[in-house]
Amino acid sequence: MSSHDDILKTAENLRWELGEQFHDHTVEALYGEAARISGRAVSLPEKSSGFDFEKTLDRLVTNRWTGFPIMITLLAVVFWLTIEGANIPSAFLSGILIDSVHPFLKSMGADLGFPWWLNGFLFDGMYLAVAWVVSVMLPPMAIFFPLFTLAEDFGYLPRVAFNLDGLFRKAGAHGKQALTMAMGYGCNAAAIISTRIIDSPRERLIAILTNNFAICNGRWPTQILIATIFIGALAPPALSGVASALAVVTVVLIGIAMTFAVSWGLSRTMLKGEASFFSLELPPYRPPRIWQTIYTSVIDRTLIVLWRAVVWSLPAGAVIWLVSNIQIGGASIAEQTVQFLDPVGLLLGLNGVILLAYIIAIPANEIVIPTVLMLTALVAGLNDIGSGAGVMFELDSELATAEVLHAGGWTILTGINLMLFSLLHNPCSTTLYTIYKETGSTKWTVLSAIIPLVIGFVVCFGVAQLWGALS
Amino acid sequence: MSTHIPQQCETCPVSPVNRDTAPARHGLDASGSLFVIALAGNPNVGKSTVFNSLTGLRQHTGNWPGKTVTRAEGSYSYGGKRYKVIDLPGTYSLLSTSTDEEIARDCILFGRPDVTVVIADATRLERNMNLVLQVLEITDRAVLALNLMDEARRHGITVDDRTLMKELGIPVVPLSARTGEGLGSLLQSIQDVASGQFVCKPKRVWTQSGKLKKAVDQLSSQLRSAYPNLANVRWVAIRLLEGDQRIAEAVRSGELERLSINHTQTVRKEKTRNHVVA
Numbered sequence: 011m012s013s014h015d016d017i018l019k020t021a022e023n024l025r026w027e028l029g030e031q032f033h034d035h036t037v038e039a040l041y042g043e044a045a046r047i048s049g050r051a052v053s054l055p056e057k058s059s060g061f062d063f064e065k066t067l068d069r070l071v072t073n074r075w076t077g078f079p080i081m082i083t084l085l086a087v088v089f090w091l092t093i094e095g096a097n098i099p100s101a102f103l104s105g106i107l108i109d110s111v112h113p114f115l116k117s118m119g120a121d122l123g124f125p126w127w128l129n130g131f132l133f134d135g136m137y138l139a140v141a142w143v144v145s146v147m148l149p150p151m152a153i154f155f156p157l158f159t160l161a162e163d164f165g166y167l168p169r170v171a172f173n174l175d176g177l178f179r180k181a182g183a184h185g186k187q188a189l190t191m192a193m194g195y196g197c198n199a200a201a202i203i204s205t206r207i208i209d210s211p212r213e214r215l216i217a218i219l220t221n222n223f224a225i226c227n228g229r230w231p232t233q234i235l236i237a238t239i240f241i242g243a244l245a246p247p248a249l250s251g252v253a254s255a256l257a258v259v260t261v262v263l264i265g266i267a268m269t270f271a272v273s274w275g276l277s278r279t280m281l282k283g284e285a286s287f288f289s290l291e292l293p294p295y296r297p298p299r300i301w302q303t304i305y306t307s308v309i310d311r312t313l314i315v316l317w318r319a320v321v322w323s324l325p326a327g328a329v330i331w332l333v334s335n336i337q338i339g340g341a342s343i344a345e346q347t348v349q350f351l352d353p354v355g356l357l358l359g360l361n362g363v364i365l366l367a368y369i370i371a372i373p374a375n376e377i378v379i380p381t382v383l384m385l386t387a388l389v390a391g392l393n394d395i396g397s398g399a400g401v402m403f404e405l406d407s408e409l410a411t412a413e414v415l416h417a418g419g420w421t422i423l424t425g426i427n428l429m430l431f432s433l434l435h436n437p438c439s440t441t442l443y444t445i446y447k448e449t450g451s452t453k454w455t456v457l458s459a460i461i462p463l464v465i466g467f468v469v470c471f472g473v474a475q476l477w478g479a480l481s
Numbered sequence: 482m483s484t485h486i487p488q489q490c491e492t493c494p495v496s497p498v499n500r501d502t503a504p505a506r507h508g509l510d511a512s513g514s515l516f517v518i519a520l521a522g523n524p525n526v527g528k529s530t531v532f533n534s535l536t537g538l539r540q541h542t543g544n545w546p547g548k549t550v551t552r553a554e555g556s557y558s559y560g561g562k563r564y565k566v567i568d569l570p571g572t573y574s575l576l577s578t579s580t581d582e583e584i585a586r587d588c589i590l591f592g593r594p595d596v597t598v599v600i601a602d603a604t605r606l607e608r609n610m611n612l613v614l615q616v617l618e619i620t621d622r623a624v625l626a627l628n629l630m631d632e633a634r635r636h637g638i639t640v641d642d643r644t645l646m647k648e649l650g651i652p653v654v655p656l657s658a659r660t661g662e663g664l665g666s667l668l669q670s671i672q673d674v675a676s677g678q679f680v681c682k683p684k685r686v687w688t689q690s691g692k693l694k695k696a697v698d699q700l701s702s703q704l705r706s707a708y709p710n711l712a713n714v715r716w717v718a719i720r721l722l723e724g725d726q727r728i729a730e731a732v733r734s735g736e737l738e739r740l741s742i743n744h745t746q747t748v749r750k751e752k753t754r755n756h757v758v759a
Contacts, residue, residue, distance in 0.1 A: 043614060047610055
């Protein structure tokens with residue numbers, strides 16, 4: 011169309027008339043006018059020389075010497091509160107859902123004349139998986155999310171980003187990646203969407219590919235439980251809570267280190283380029299609205315995440331029950347797969363049970379631990395603990411859980427490596443789907459699964475070999 | 482002069498006119514909406530909080546810039562009329578190119594909302610004013626909401642909303658969305674502008690000087706005859722004069738017209754969706 015060309019030509023001619031500095035002039039005019047108008051309307055207070063709480067606080071939390079210790083301490087306190095606080099409601103919920111409701115459902119099924127396999131499939135498989143997820147996940151989430159949201163409402167997150175900005179830039183990534191990483195501690199899939207705040211496609215891809223190194227809420231129960239059983243047990247009882255909290259913090263810090271290392275590697279190989287500059291605004295501190303925060307974080311985050319876990323645990327519970335009960339050549343599918351995976355697992359300082367559990371749990375990380383426990387009991391032949399093959403059970407105390415795991419041949423190495431592997435493996439299916447939607451590329455989606463998985467295998471293998479050499 | 486400046490008592494939340502300040506909230510159900518309202522503003526000025534108080538939805542809010550990266554939609558009724566509200570991602574300017582800022586720009590530019598409410602942080606007005614002026618270049622139906630007035634008071638900052646109103650030529654409403662203070666006046670001002678009772682005379686920074694005004698006028702009339710359906714001809718003309726390659730490409734390929742038609746339809750007819758980034 012000639013009219014298009016006419017327009018562009020007119021524009022070109024007019025640009026010559028207006029001169030080179032036109033763009034600068036428009037921007038200048040804008041800023042000048044903005045300053046003039048707000049100067050007329052706003053009157054600022056007399057500068058007071060008194061103590062300024064916000065400035066002092068900012069100086070403390072963004073200081074190069076005190077910033078990081080404060081950050082790590084806050085993190086540790088939040089985890090400690092979560093670990094210590096979740097025990098009582100967890101025991102209460104499992105008392106109701108598993109000790110009372112489960113036998114009731116079973117006997118109801120029997121009264122209604124359900125065949126054994128239907129009764130087992132529905133109540134030992136599906137119901138128990140859901141009950142486990144609810145009683146184990148709900149309390150820590152109901153404590154952690156409000157705490158995290160309070161910190162967010164107060165304005166602490168941008169300060170964390172400010173502290174980490176320099177490190178991210180050194181790694182060739184965008185400073186805003188600190189914010190998307192923080193989102194990842196809630197949910198990786200949501201965090202992938204939040205990477206839209208990063209303007210450069212190169213840096214956005216780095217943020218997407220490394221987001222999985224932020225452990226999401228689905229992986230905390232694993233981290234917290236294993237830390238309590240294997241690390242907390244090493245410390246005297248009074249300090250075991252602190253020791254387990256510190257173990258979880260260590261895993262988080264390893265995750266952050268991995269984020270930097272992989273970002274650095276990517277920005278020097280596949281995603282070469284310079285880090286772009288941006289200005290990060292430190293918003294004013296605002297008094298958090300406590301009740302509103304608790305309400306919205308319970309509704310928006312806890313229940314949504316819990317619902318997702320429940321939805322995924324239904325089919326997973328069914329699959330676990332099926333693989334444990336379908337016999338081929340004298341042994342169940344589960345037993346055969348575990349035996350097949352065991353050599354690989356042991357080489358990695360893990361075992362076949364853990365690998366199978368991760369395969370079953372690809373849809374959702376939340377169900378790894380129940381799957382591990384159930385399969386361990388099955389393989390170790392502990393029929394007196396669970397009430398039959400494929401039954402997901404809740405053990406009354408961590409001590410009992412520890413007994414099952416020890417009987418299944420678990421050592422401290424298995425515990426440590428499970429924590430590491432839980433940090434370093436492929437993202438869940440929802441996150442992968444989100445990555446595919448956001449990048450529109452099969453290549454980057456596959457890479458985002460393979461990179462952490464390979465790192466996980468290498469790290470676990472290394473730790474296992476080192477452990478073997480030292481002991 | 483048909484400009485109607487609301488009297489003090491009309492915008493005052495306690496006056497009998499505004500006694501019924503609580504809007505009927507419809508959450509996501511925007512069927513039969515009459516007016517489309519877009520919420521724009523710098524990051525972290527409380528857009529989502531205003532959105533939530535208008536619609537009764539509980540979109541997650543947080544004290545950090547960049548929390549909302551997608552468009553959220555909801556609706557409410559006020560004064561017997563229905564309003565559809567679109568919460569846009571925060572943006573410092575309409576000139577830049579990251580995905581979230583583009584969403585905001587395209588929506589105001591091509592979606593032709595009935596009223597664009599620019600939400601500004603009263604404690605940092607100067608920085609926020611850049612976006613306000615850019616929005617006024619695009620649209621002539623806007624309301625400025627001075628949010629975080631409680632915080633401004635706490636810091637001893639006073640903002641003269643009447644001076645701003647005179648300077649900008651649009652209604653200016655002091656607001657504390659977190660406590661709900663001033664919400665009634667905001668609803669009233671939105672209604673005034675949407676219904677045409679208040680006719681804005683927006684400040685146009687770029688075209689007050691002679692030379693540029695002539696160039697923009699010349700290019701605008703040419704654009705208007707080529708694209709009769711195009712909204713915001715002035716903005717497109719200014720961008721072309723600045724040498725914006727994306728807009729130039731859009732003119733060349735005819736994408737511009739398609740974009741403006743599509744966006745108008747999406748904003749008006751699309752089944753209401755809500756994206757919550759938890």
